Each structure stands twice: as C-alpha cells, then as structure tokens.
Amino acid sequence: xxxxxxxxxxxxxxxxxxxxLKMVLESRPDxxxxxxxxxxxxxxxxxxxxxxxxxxxxxxxxxxxxLQVARELHRRRPELRILMLSVHESEQYxxxxxxxxxxxxxxKSAANRDLIEACRAAMRGEPFIYPAAASALVRDYLERAxxxxxxxxxxxxxxxxxxxxxxxxxxxxDEIGATLVISKKTVDxxxxxxxxxxxxxxxxxxxxxxxxRGLVEP
Numbered sequence: 001x002x003x004x005x006x007x008x009x010x011x012x013x014x015x016x017x018x019x020x021l022k023m024v025l026e027s028r029p030d031x032x033x034x035x036x037x038x039x040x041x042x043x044x045x046x047x048x049x050x051x052x053x054x055x056x057x058x059x060x061x062x063x064x065x066x067l068q069v070a071r072e073l074h075r076r077r078p079e080l081r082i083l084m085l086s087v088h089e090s091e092q093y094x095x096x097x098x099x100x101x102x103x104x105x106x107x108k109s110a111a112n113r114d115l116i117e118a119c120r121a122a123m124r125g126e127p128f129i130y131p132a133a134a135s136a137l138v139r140d141y142l143e144r145a146x147x148x149x150x151x152x153x154x155x156x157x158x159x160x161x162x163x164x165x166x167x168x169x170x171x172x173x174d175e176i177g178a179t180l181v182i183s184k185k186t187v188d189x190x191x192x193x194x195x196x197x198x199x200x201x202x203x204x205x206x207x208x209x210x211x212x213r214g215l216v217e218p
Contacts, residue, residue, distance in 0.1 A: 003053055003123075004030065005029070005030055005031070005032050006030060006031050006032070006053045006054050006119065006123050007032060007034045007051060007052045007053045007054070008025060008031060008032065008033045008034065008035075008052060008053070008054045008055070008056055008119070009033075009034070009035040009036070009037065009043065009046055009047055009050060009052045009054070009055045009056065010022055010025070010033050010035070010036050010037070010056050011036070011037040011038075011039075011040070011042070011043035011055070011056065011057045011058055011061065011066065011069070012038075012058040012061070012085065013038050013039050013058065013060075013061045013062055015038070017058075017108070018036060018038075020111075021056070021085070021111060021115065022036070024111060024112055024115055024116065025056075025115065025116070025119065027116075028116055030120070031116070031119055031120075034050070034051070034052060035050045035052060039061050039062040039063045039064070040057075040061040040062065040063045040064025040065055040066065040068060040069045041063040041064050041179075042063075043055070043057060043061070043064070043066075043069045044064060044068075044069045044072055044073065047069065047073045047077070047080070048073070048076055048077065052080065053080070053081060053123065054080070054081040054082070054083065054119060054122055054123060055069075055070070055073060055080060055081070055082045055083070056083045056085060056115075056119070057069055057070055057082065057083070057084055057085065057102075058084075058085045058086070059084055059085065059086040059088065059093060059097075059214055060086070060087075060214045060215070060216070060217055062169065062216075063165075063166075063169075063179070064162070064165070065161075065165060065214070065215055066084055066085070066086075067084070067093075067096050067097065067100045068100075068158065068161065068162060068165075070082045070084065070097065070100040070101055070102050071100040071101060071158060073101070074100060074101025074102075075101075078101075081103055081122040081123060081125075082100075082101055082102045082103060082122070083102060083103060083104050083105075083106060083118055083119065083122050083128070084097040084100075084102045084104070084105045084106070085106050085107075085108055085111065085115075086105065086106075086107060086108065086214075087107070087108050087109065088214055089107060093105065093214065094129060098127075103121065103122040103125075103126070103127055103128060104118045104121060104122055104127055104128030104129060105128070105129050106118045106128070114128075155197050155198065156194060156197060156198075159180075159190065160190055160193065160194050160197075161215065162180060163176060163180070163187060163190040163191065163194060164194055164206060164209070164210055164215060165210060165215040165216060166179060166180075167191065167194075167203055167206055167207070167210075168203075168206060168207040168209075168210035168211070168215060168216045169216055173187040173188055173191070194206065
C-alpha cells in the first residue's frame with residue numbers, strides 16, 4: 001500500500017544541493033524529507049534504521065558511493081524504494097543503478113522537472129529514467145541483447161570498489177582496514193588484485209580511475 005506521504009532519506013555531500021532538492025521534494029504534499037545524510041556511510045547507517053519509504057542517493061559521495069549504499073540497503077531492506085541522483089548521463093551508471101536495486105536514475109540538471117515524478121513512480125513500484133536518455137538506452141540494450149552481448153559489467157567486485165574509493169580518498173591501509181573492518185593484510189591483497197585487474201601501477205593511476213568512474217570527485 002502506498003503511504004499518503006512518502007518519508008524520504010535524502011543523501012548528497014553538498015549542503016546547498018541537498019537544500020535545493022529538499023525544497024523541490026517538500027513542495028508536494030505527498031513527499032516529505034525526514035532524514036538527511038552528507039556522505040555514503042552516514043546514508044547507509046540512517047537508511048538501515050530510519051522509518052523511511054524512499055532513499056534518494058547521490059551517486060558520488062565520500063566514504064561510500066550511492067551505488068554501494070543502494071546495494072547494501074537493497075540487501076538489508078528489500079522493501080525500501082531507492083532512487084539515484086547523478087550529474088552523469090551514463091549508460092554504465094544507469095545499469096549499475098538497476099543492478100544495485102534502484103528504481104530509477106535522475107539527472108541533477110533536470111531534478112526540478114523530473115525528481116517529483118521519479119519519487120512517485122518509485123513509490124508505485126515503477127521504474128524511472130530521465131526521459132532524454134530512455135529511448136537511446138533501451139535501444140542500445142536491445143541491440144546488445146540481439147547480438148548476444150552482456151550489459152556493461154565492472155571488472156572489480158563490490159568490495160574492491162570500496163577499497164578503490166578509499167585509496168583514492170587518501171586513506172592508508174590501516175585506515176581502510178578500520179573503516180571496512182578487515183585486516184591490513186586483506187586490504188593490501190585487495191590493493192594488489194585491483195592494480196593487477198586494471199593494469200595499473202600506483203595510487204595516482206588508481207585515483208584517476210576512481211574519478212573517471214565517479215567513485216570520488218575531482
């Protein structure tokens with residue numbers, strides 16, 4: 001049953017952006033922001049325990065990305081609706097968002113126009129993607145399927161993506177281990193596997209990769 005007023009968690013690491021999005025959402029009587037988060041780890045912590053119906057998550061946040069948060073929230077609270085916000089018009093992000101359990105993908109540049117409808121669609125259990133890209137994405141997906149190709153995949157595992165993000169943010173192996181509750185030895189093994197998979201040699205190259213992937217902001 002759809003609630004009369006959807007309770008929303010809004011997560012974005014830019015306070016000004018978050019305030020603007022909150023104004024858009026609360027301009028409608030059927031939507032209310034009851035919780036806010038400034039980074040991915042905080043969003044996950046709140047999302048697990050808060051009485052919310054919908055999580056609206058920025059793709060690129062410190063500590064954990066929106067996609068990582070979405071994946072974990074979907075695993076722990078499969079009934080929770082999830083929307084991704086992004087500045088990127090990216091086919092890869094879109095497919096990753098769907099795989100992570102999100103109902104939709106909204107461009108920040110069009111949030112004034114699309115965010116309300118995206119929230120309402122998510123609460124109805126319907127998918128939403130920004131209109132300008134819908135036809136192209138569906139066409140490309142069908143063409144790939146017709147050729148027997150798979151949709152875009154990531155060479156790194158979810159855990160390796162977490163380690164990559166924290167390396168790019170400048171954390172040491174000890175700090176990464178403490179953040180992810182794993183040993184320094186395990187962190188170092190992940191680091192070696194990541195560099196080997198990506199054909200990279202050092203943290204500088206890995207940081208550039210993390211920026212290109214939207215794991216961290218430049």
